[in-house]
Amino acid sequence: MFNSKSFLSLPKIYHNMAPKSKDASTEEKIKEAARIVFTQKGYSATRTRDIAEEAGINLALLNYYFRSKEKLFELVMAEKVAKLFGVIAPIVNNDKTSLEEKVALIVEAYIEMLSQNPGLPLFVLSEIRNNPEHFGNRMQAGKLLTDSYLVKQLKEKKPDIHPLHFIVNVLSMSIFPFIAKPVFESAGVMTSEQLDNFAEERKTLIVQWFKAMINS
Amino acid sequence: MFNSKSFLSLPKIYHNMAPKSKDASTEEKIKEAARIVFTQKGYSATRTRDIAEEAGINLALLNYYFRSKEKLFELVMAEKVAKLFGVIAPIVNNDKTSLEEKVALIVEAYIEMLSQNPGLPLFVLSEIRNNPEHFGNRMQAGKLLTDSYLVKQLKEKKPDIHPLHFIVNVLSMSIFPFIAKPVFESAGVMTSEQLDNFAEERKTLIVQWFKAMINS
């Protein structure tokens, strides 16, 4: 145990650091390249050489800074998961906002964020599909929703319909257009710019539709 | 030109064929294994050895019957795309059915089919993302929707809102739960069985909600 291979040298931090980024630190350049390539192609289709090229660095530097493709991926993935689910988390448990206010906030926040990160949902969802065990969030992220104030409000308004139906409706109507983006473009239904506009329109429309649904 | 390598022997068909399948032909066993593994892991994460193992055959047989991983994939992918988009195609251009009838038919058909093939949308969408050029459907599948009788009906009912909004609503509410399935399971929101029930409930609910939306 404790053979020499366990102690590969890692990048050390200088106490008197140079102005960190004249043009972004190597570490950050690699991370940013990894974000781009992983999100675009997924873990398996991504070659470490793709990331190195995108970052404009020598391949060995990737392993010098991040040890392995998998470690780098986990870093990026954690960020992306946080980004995707971080949108909804702070909204659903606010007991000061009404049901409709919450819906408006969720729709606005998701569409705004996804307009900047259209590939995010398809990336996160397909990677979780590829490796569900690894995201053993069991009973954590789930309960956050299930036991939320939002669910309580939905139950009060519509006791006969499971509250998850309405949550799924709002999320699906907000997120699905971005998931379908590759098809829209490939099939000539919409260009990327048209989707931006389409999504923008939906910010107010989905809130109206939700009201119609919940009052029907 | 025409060197011997161009003429790899391909499986020939006997004129007097043996009762083709005592237990499914080798070709079909491989195709079925490919359906399972490709759909579960995507093209890049799938090893031809995975497919061979799943099919219970020697690896070389895969190339004997299908020439290459890519050829086999294209076969499976074409099937899956046809399955995913074939659901909607025969419904949207029927000028005998009302708007609400069409919606009911689309919702019923999608939820029924996806209950049997829950991994289908995430698979097709992420593979199209990975390789959009290859699905250069430009102006074919797109126009089918854009110029459909369904679009005409939606325009008449709601001239001020782009008809695609309503189509996206119906499709998203029907399909999204299956796309999110890996997350639901991983986060402990729903089991696979609960999702089946949840989706079944939505068959009638989405139609009601659509009515509420279109009349709001």
Add this chain to the structure above:
DNA sequence: AATATTTTTAATCATTTGATTAAATCTTTT
């Protein structure tokens, strides 16, 4: 300036992976 430390590079390794080959086995035709 001299030394030590960190960062970067080019070359190389070991493994994985899609594919091929040649021989063996099985099936059909004659």
Add this chain to the structure above:
DNA sequence: AAAAGATTTAATCAAATGATTAAAAATATT
């Protein structure tokens, strides 16, 4: 039954790929 043709197998290949190494270059410390 013999010959011809099709299917299957084990062994192997070549390329791709994640990772490592040793030396060079750059930067910090003394």
